[in-house]
Amino acid sequence: MFTTVLTRGPVVRPEIARITGLSSAAVTKAVKPMIEAGYLEELPQGERAVEGAGRPAYPLAVRADREFFVGVKVTADELIGVVTDLRAQVRDAHRMAVSGRSVEQVVADIAALVRELGPEYAERTHHLGLSVSGDVDRPGGVVRYSPFLGWHDVPLAELVAGETALMVTVENDVKALTVAEQWFGEGVGADSFALATVGVGIGCGLVVGGRLVAGGYGVAGEIGHVPVAAGDGPACHCGARGCVEAIASEEAIVGRARAVSGDPALDMAGAIERAHGGDAAVRAVFAEAGQAIGLGLAAMVNLVGPERVVVSGEGLAAYDLFEEDIRAAFTTQLFGAAARCPLVVRPLPWEEWARGAASVSIQSLFAA
Ligand SMILES: [Zn+2]
The missing domain is CATH 1.10.10 (Arc Repressor Mutant, subunit A)
Incomplete structure (x- = not known):
């Protein structure tokens, strides 16, 4: 209600x-x-x-200013924090480099960031939402596996609550972003939609029947680990082979671009520059990545049947290099009427991810 x-x-x-x-x-x-x-x-x-x-x-x-919420997106290098009101409108924002990737360092950094976010909100702030990439147990507040932080089974909600005296929720970053879109963005009024993100990882949040799909084990919508390479595909950090992420994550693209260009120091920006400059071999790396993403998205749409798919993520900087291949693979692989599903590209700044974390804490307060 x-x-x-x-x-x-x-x-x-x-x-x-x-x-x-x-x-x-x-x-x-x-x-x-x-x-x-x-x-x-x-x-x-x-x-x-x-x-x-x-x-x-x-x-x-x-009454939007009845209560405020802090949202923090935790990455391996940086914390992105916002204060939102009850309608998830951002009132304050702040970024901070992390002092290290250990659990103790990140917990201390989160507490420091919370103290820096507008003290004028402190009195009416009781909830903090955190979002982390990887396998997150939202009900338990536990980060089960975060490849980029190198964490296993970290009771993050409990640890941060101990430092901040706030009620803390932890959610997978893509699912949190999906909640923000469902409640306050592209997804308002849609019975089903999917939000896919492209970048360091390839993620996807699903809303079906108006509800965010968590899955029986908290792991649903992981299109990054849908196998799309026939036979013996490249190894993925997850331990499997031929995953979308093994071909289309930033790390995978940079690795392949280094191999085909013979430049071991090439980074993502350099790879994009080479591709834009007409380097056919590096362009082909992006094309393969686009094809892998398109196949992953099509697999998800054929299975779940969302009304629309929103594509976002920091990897959109290279989107012009693989958009054609994403769309070609996506369209070719869709079955029947699923071909009507539109693919909407929408850049979302990092603060939107933090807003997603705050949206989860707003949701946790009222969904019950
Ligand atoms: Zn994988």
């Missing part, structure tokens, strides 16, 4: 009843404590009010 008001803006009670399928008595009963606690307010009867049968209908709106 609260989610309806949160994601759709001011709505009148009869409309909430229609959207949620609750009786008007149930809506009134659910709304009352939320108004009393200051999370919802009744607006004066404005132009968005619907003429009810007799009684005037006052639209209900979320």
